[in-house]
Amino acid sequence: SIDTAELRAEIKQLLKQKDAVLVAHYYTDDAIQELAEETGGIIADSLEMARFGANHPAKTLIVAGVKFMGETAKILSPEKTVLMPTLEATCSLDIGCPAEEFSAFCDAHPDRTVVVYANTSAAVKARADWVVTSAIALDVVQYLSDRGEKVLWAPDQHLGGYVQQQTGADMVLWDGACIVHEEFKAKGILDLKAVYPDAAILVHPESPDAVVEIADVVGSTSQLLKASQQMDNDTFIVATDRGIFYKMKQASPGKRFVEAPTAGSGATCRSCAHCPWMALNSLELLRNALRDGSGAIEVDEATRIGALKPLQRMLDFSK
Ligand code: CIZ
Numbered sequence: 216s217i218d219t220a221e222l223r224a225e226i227k228q229l230l231k232q233k234d235a236v237l238v239a240h241y242y243t244d245d246a247i248q249e250l251a252e253e254t255g256g257i258i259a260d261s262l263e264m265a266r267f268g269a270n271h272p273a274k275t276l277i278v279a280g281v282k283f284m285g286e287t288a289k290i291l292s293p294e295k296t297v298l299m300p301t302l303e304a305t306c307s308l309d310i311g312c313p314a315e316e317f318s319a320f321c322d323a324h325p326d327r328t329v330v331v332y333a334n335t336s337a338a339v340k341a342r343a344d345w346v347v348t349s350a351i352a353l354d355v356v357q358y359l360s361d362r363g364e365k366v367l368w369a370p371d372q373h374l375g376g377y378v379q380q381q382t383g384a385d386m387v388l389w390d391g392a393c394i395v396h397e398e399f400k401a402k403g404i405l406d407l408k409a410v411y412p413d414a415a416i417l418v419h420p421e422s423p424d425a426v427v428e429i430a431d432v433v434g435s436t437s438q439l440l441k442a443s444q445q446m447d448n449d450t451f452i453v454a455t456d457r458g459i460f461y462k463m464k465q466a467s468p469g470k471r472f473v474e475a476p477t478a479g480s481g482a483t484c485r486s487c488a489h490c491p492w493m494a495l496n497s498l499e500l501l502r503n504a505l506r507d508g509s510g511a512i513e514v515d516e517a518t519r520i521g522a523l524k525p526l527q528r529m530l531d532f533s534k
């Protein structure tokens with residue numbers, strides 16, 4: 216077996232040698248987040264990953280997360296080499312929203328402003344007027360709704376439904392879902408709350424309605440992380456990928472963080488509050504990508520130009 220300490224040392228060496236910086240998502244494994252932290256990289260949500268990568272002077276970005284995050288980095292920084300530990304790391308939202316079908320859906324609603332979640336392919340983004348992440352979805356849709364615009368939303372139906380309910384915007388929704396968040400169960404969470412009566416319930420809005428309804432705080436990963444720091448509760452029941460616990464525990468070492476229950480448990484659950492695609496990012500694959508230049512992201516130029524516009528709009532809006 217490969218020695219972890221050796222791997223870490225090798226990766227640190229390679230990052231320097233290749234003028235590379237590690238951009239890691241909150242949902243990747245602790246070892247990867249730790250390394251990002253130690254080497255001047257970043258641990259972030261997809262919005263901050265995009266911003267950090269675009270502004271960083273390194274020639275190479277190594278993006279530990281899922282494919283749309285690598286694609287976003289390449290769209291914003293075509294002059295940089297963008298590598299990923301594996302190109303197999305996708306997302307059920309991306310898979311569930313193929314570009315051709317999506318384009319036909321848009322054609323059927325020509326009067327609507329097209330807003331897509333960042334968790335989509337470059338080709339789907341290229342068909343959109345706006346890209347949003349969960350951190351700014353409410354603000355962008357509120358802004359559009361205030362201007363009298365009707366919205367076509369894709370692909371996450373739960374986040375879309377939440378945004379619709381919060382803003383009162385006129386929206387039609389694509390029917391995608393995140394396989395991790397859709398598994399959280401309100402009943403299981405309430406049972407857990409009975410065990411920890413002082414716990415605050417933190418919920419990501421990719422979760423089903425019934426789970427969002429019992430939340431003390433609903434928000435993106437960065438917003439939930441902030442809430443866990445600012446609230447006085449001693450315990451937090453967290454309905455998002457458990458990868459976020461690395462930063463939550465680091466920021467609040469005295470507090471207790473408990474995973475929200477999913478449908479099954481042990482061997483029977485599909486995701487167990489951890490994204491199977493995020494989990495593909497290993498130190499070994501990360502080392503290989505840096506060493507061999509494997510896992511390079513390419514986006515054809517016409518698609519890139521098409522996707523850049525709504526992405527840049529997102530970054531400008533959230534400045
Ligand atoms: O569920 C995801 O993939 C999230 C939360 C992405 C993001 O915006 O950071």
Ligand code: SF4
Pocket residue numbers: 242281305306307308334393394395396456490491492493
């Ligand atoms: Fe996609 Fe869900 Fe995994 Fe995020 S956690 S990458 S939304 S499948």
